Amino acid sequence: MANDRTKLWKRLLVASFFVGFASCLFTRKTFAVFIPLLIHDLQWRESNIGAISSSFVIGFALSQVALSTLPNRISLRWVYTVCVLGSGLINILLGLFHHSLLSFGALWLVNGFFQGFAWPSIVRMTTAWYSADERGKILGIAGVGGNLAGMMAPAVFQFLAIWFRGWRQVFVITGVCSVVISGIVAVITRGSPAEVLKNVSNDAHAHKKEQSKLSETTKRTSMKTVFTSGLFWVMCLSHLLCNFAKCVLCDWTQLYLIQDKKWDQEQAILTLGAYELGGVVGCLLVGFLADCLMKRVDDMLNL
Template identity: 25%
Template sequence: MGLKKLLNFLSSAPEKKPITNRKEVEKKYQYWRFRIFYSIYIGYVFFYFTRKSFTFAMPLIAEDLNLSMSELGLIGTALYLSYGFSKVIGGVLSDYANPQYFMAFGLFMTGVSNFFFGLVDSYWLFFAIWVFNGFFQGWGWPPCTKQLTYWFAKQERGWWWGIKSTSHNVGGALIPLIIAGVAGSYGWRYSMFFAGGISIFISLILLNRLRDVPSSMGLPPVEAYKDPKKKDLNLISPVRKSLPFKTLVKEVLNKPFVWYLSLSYLFIYIIRTACNDWLPLYLMKERGYTMILAASSITWFEIGGLFGMVVAGWCSDRFFSGKRALYMIYCTLALGLLIPMLWYQVFMNQYLEMSIIGLIGFFIFGPQVLVGLYAAELVDQRAACSANGFAGMFAYFGAAITGYPMGKIIDFWGWTGFFYALIFSLFICFILYFIMISQSRSFQFETKMPIEPSPS
């Protein structure tokens, strides 16, 4: 398939004649919102599945092929960097694409990369395949952004976005159970075959289940559907003509708040990924925890994060009227208390410390989920995926910093340096959110797309 044919295949579906019967619109919206939501949820679980499969097969890969920890770590860093760049590329492409095909194709290619990873023995082939995988990982979240932006109105979007974001946690919970289980029983190659094969299968389900935005099905914009006062639906959906590329880039890069959010995302991911990757080692080395107990801290961290994402979305809708930065600054204040409590070992009880780690997960995953949502809401709806992808690029640069650079900080300054890095990152987030709140009165939060009357 040539590049031109591929782009034509992925392009947005044409608009259909608008449906003006209110009951028919409500019936179709209720059905398709549910179907599209569970489809993108399941789909993203398996994007995460194919992203983290290597992590849990890594000990057996190292033993089988005699690879060093630094060699394995370089593969992981390469994934983060290629995924970070792909978030931008995937975001821009997704603004012009049909999410039905875009997400399915991306998952199909990540499945293929996992499958081929299990076939090779060369270190540099491992490296190249995992960079390839990282590129198509960036095709997962942008179509989810597009579906959530077009099928769910702003006043409810935080709740649905929060629920959708728990797919990370579901995927993260399934991976160690399944991949480690298959690898332990049949070898690491079969674990990669399994991850690849099931993801290819799920991609075919996505192709069947998903659809493009509402106007491609003759439906009015979701704001009209959610507003019961609008009895007359004799209007066309928001203008679907894609923004010219230069206009799209300006729409994202000329918004100061998008830059503030993106920079904050980098530091949010430093805190989140550092906790995820380094806390078990800290608890073993400094607190005398067993390996199993230290590893269970991440379970508490993820459980706290799961609830934190849902509550963040719901609270920012219900109590903060969509003012996401206000909720995020409260989260940074809470983390400003919790992280030093863990550092200074305020509670010498292991169960209380696990509770603190769970609360840290709760308050760090809240801003994490809201940054991407907020970035998408700040721009023209037709640039939502690009804005989300731009912010996401910064996030995975932050994740990359927690690998080799964070290791060097710990080598030079010990765990004091580790906690100083977390507190510094938290301080930067607080400053950025404070600036946003102070400037928000003069800023238009969401650029709405024009709505034109239907042609007579």
């Protein structure tokens, strides 16, 4: 009985990760897709666009600090739900009201703050629910949700902007969809097995034992050990370079094609989805490879 419930919640969690992360990326893409229209309608300069893009990244970074200070008693279910809900509400506010550069940038910073909670929450819930040799696949599926949203967003937003005659309406529509999805996420997400199996003694005991082991491992792994690890800094540098390239491609390619290469706006918008198409393949491939390597390591250790 307990195993059946666990399997059910694991399936629901995969759906939650996929849909919730896709919703976050969908609302995030509104700004990148409509950069030419924002410049035209609001009389902004490229430097203004850069400032607003930077505000999102600042909010995103601040959320990482905030998440690390959250007490363990706060369920990741609600952290994840608030992330999806908050990003949707911010998009609604951006679409409904006329904003100065400062107010738009401030709201986009808050959007970045909410969205920064998404991936760390997914990773921590994956660690709590799934064994080490299946986490790569689960995270890969969650990443595919975001990549598919990013791939479809340019074409969908272009259609909606033509149909509803304006970019503001698209901000509102994506925000409302995100708010609705946050309700679904709240229903089908649980932060850890303990939230589901608290009435089942055997499973609760097993989970408590596993959490105890994780706690002991965490205590032994001090911050000094992390910061003195060469691998840690290699990962940080790799992440920095990857995100630098991603920001350039996703935020500035469209303007470059329109202004320098004289492409039509419709053509330039559609090129934004090509990057995300590659991400779909990459997420699935890396996820399955990570699980295979982890399983191989476990087999070698058990010899």
